[in-house]
Amino acid sequence: MTALLSLSGLTVDIPVAAGTLHALRGVTLDVREGEVFAIVGESGCGKSLTAAAILGLLPDSATLRAERMTWDSQDMTRMSRRQRMAMSGPQISAIFQDPLTALNPILSVGEQMTEGFLAHRLGSRSQARARAAELLEAVGVTPAERRMAQFPHELSGGLRQRVMIAMSLMCHPRLVVADEPTTALDVTTQVEILRLLQDRQKEAGLSLVLITHDLGVVAHIADRVAVMYAGEVVEQGSVAQVVGSPAHPYTRALLDCLPDLGQPERKLTPIPGVVPALTGDLTGCAFRNRCPHAHAACAGGIPWHRADTGQGYRCVLAPTSEEAA
Amino acid sequence: MSDPVVLSASEVSVSFRQRQGLFRPPQMIPAVRDVSFEVAQGEVFGIVGESGSGKSTMAKMILRLLRPDAGRLTLAGQPMATIAPYRFARLVQPVFQDPYSSLNPRRSLREIIEMPAAVAGDLAPAERQDRARELFTRVGLPMRLFEAYPNQISGGQRQRVAIARALMTRPRVLICDEPTSALDVSVQAQILDLFEELRAQFALTYVFISHNLAVVERIADRVGVMYRGQMVEQGPAQQIFGAPSHPYTRMLLASALPPQPGRPLPVINRDFDSAPAQP
């Protein structure tokens, strides 16, 4: 299958008071045409920065390097700011966690939905309004005509997020990057929003990069997933592989500390310790101060194991070893 | 119930005034409507429900941050409104969702933890500091951070500080509003363990509000389910999670997404609700 977006060895450094923050350390992943690709991990592991790198929205102070960063086989690192701007909308669009900060408070829903469409000269004003109305109806923001006259603060959180989804689809993008699109919503609304995303993704055949810290969301909507820890991808593969039979000790630890509905007696195993600071020299496995299997070799170079099935993980433990099973 | 009731709400209601723009008169939006429940000494009463259903508003009324329009609230048998501030501080304390904004950034962790005891006014400064030290260790914080500031510690550590602060007056009831929602799952598991341990050690009663159903099922003895300002169902946790009777509760439980691959998204059916409100 063809990769629409391909990242290899993506590194992002940000200068901070304590020196240089190595926020992304060699992120490698491919997003294929038409798939839902999830990026999962705990707070601060680099999920949003990966999204920002894809969207061309890194902070000005950040330095990006990559062995490969391609969009439809074109080198993204060589694109000018203008070229990136031109991509935003018709090629790649974004949905953020908090639609209230992402939406413009002084523009009506109709105005902000049509803004990008008109700026990219994709049609006339009436065509823009017709497309906006059609998308709002499709995501359940009804009656669309009345909703288009409303302002963001007049809508509930769930409705705002639906507006964001409709807006992200205005220019027929090929990839939508959704950063925690349901984290602020209640579980019922979450399911409704995920279904909308999934329906639109299937109908329009677009690709979706879904960023979340919730393995339950990943299990239900993603095709493939990358697990991030301390700025690196530590495991990657199909959802059935990674969530169903995780190979990396960190992925397993994450699943072991999740409470399960219907199993209130199951003992949770918290992960001891904290994520290491990402400043200064970083060598060896970043999980080794918390890993139950850590040993001397974990301070050295860590190989990336790749199985025939496509599941891969970064750890010194061999796929066949007792502990990794 | 065998244990004495420590907290009760009887037909409690409150509305908020909402402006409708410059020229229209403000409208009263009911946030909590006729809510009644009792919490026994030593019990964990969980509250779940949809966003905007009035859970936090209920918590605010229990903490006297908001006055009900109608109904009665009692704490330790006494009408809530008649309890003197220093005594109130020794009966009930809050633990909120956001450990980032609920701690004063300009105060050291020691000062933050000691604060409620100053309000309750029952300890000499030296005793206050002793108790703060004891609690600091008890919630699993290293003493080297005792004089540190909130921006120098992690989110999980901040929530530990908030819990230590809440325990400073040796309260009987903790009102926990989404206490683990801002935390990573690995930290959430640690904090849940801590809640369990402290409950046993200090004979605490909790009101525990959370969106996370699995967390509530784990920690609560009894559960109330809120929907559109009303408590539509309440009962033992096993009953609510095992055999829910209200259609909203059933919909809520069906919406949970367990981390098991290979299942489709659940189908959400809001048909039971004849008047879906979409602001």
Ligand SMILES: Nc1ncnc2c1ncn2[C@@H]1O[C@H](COP(=O)(O)OP(=O)(O)OP(=O)(O)O)[C@@H](O)[C@H]1O
């Ligand atoms: N503009 C910035 N300046 C300095 N550091 C930053 C900046 N943005 C992010 N970081 C740091 O980079 C690291 C990765 O941040 P990122 O926002 O990608 O995490 P995340 O995985 O999205 O976490 P969360 O789940 O909390 O959203 C963190 O340590 C963060 O503090």
Ligand SMILES: Nc1ncnc2c1ncn2[C@@H]1O[C@H](COP(=O)(O)OP(=O)(O)OP(=O)(O)O)[C@@H](O)[C@H]1O
């Ligand atoms: N200060 C306020 N002024 C006006 N309306 C308010 C105020 N606080 C809450 N409300 C409204 O009261 C209702 C109940 O809100 P509340 O915060 O109690 O819900 P909740 O159940 O805690 O929701 P969540 O799960 O999202 O935290 C909502 O409709 C909310 O918009």
Ligand code: SF4
């Ligand atoms: S490399 Fe070592 S420390 Fe890192 S996950 Fe593997 S066993 Fe654990």
Ligand SMILES: [Mg+2]
């Ligand atoms: Mg983020």
Ligand SMILES: [Mg+2]
């Ligand atoms: Mg609330």
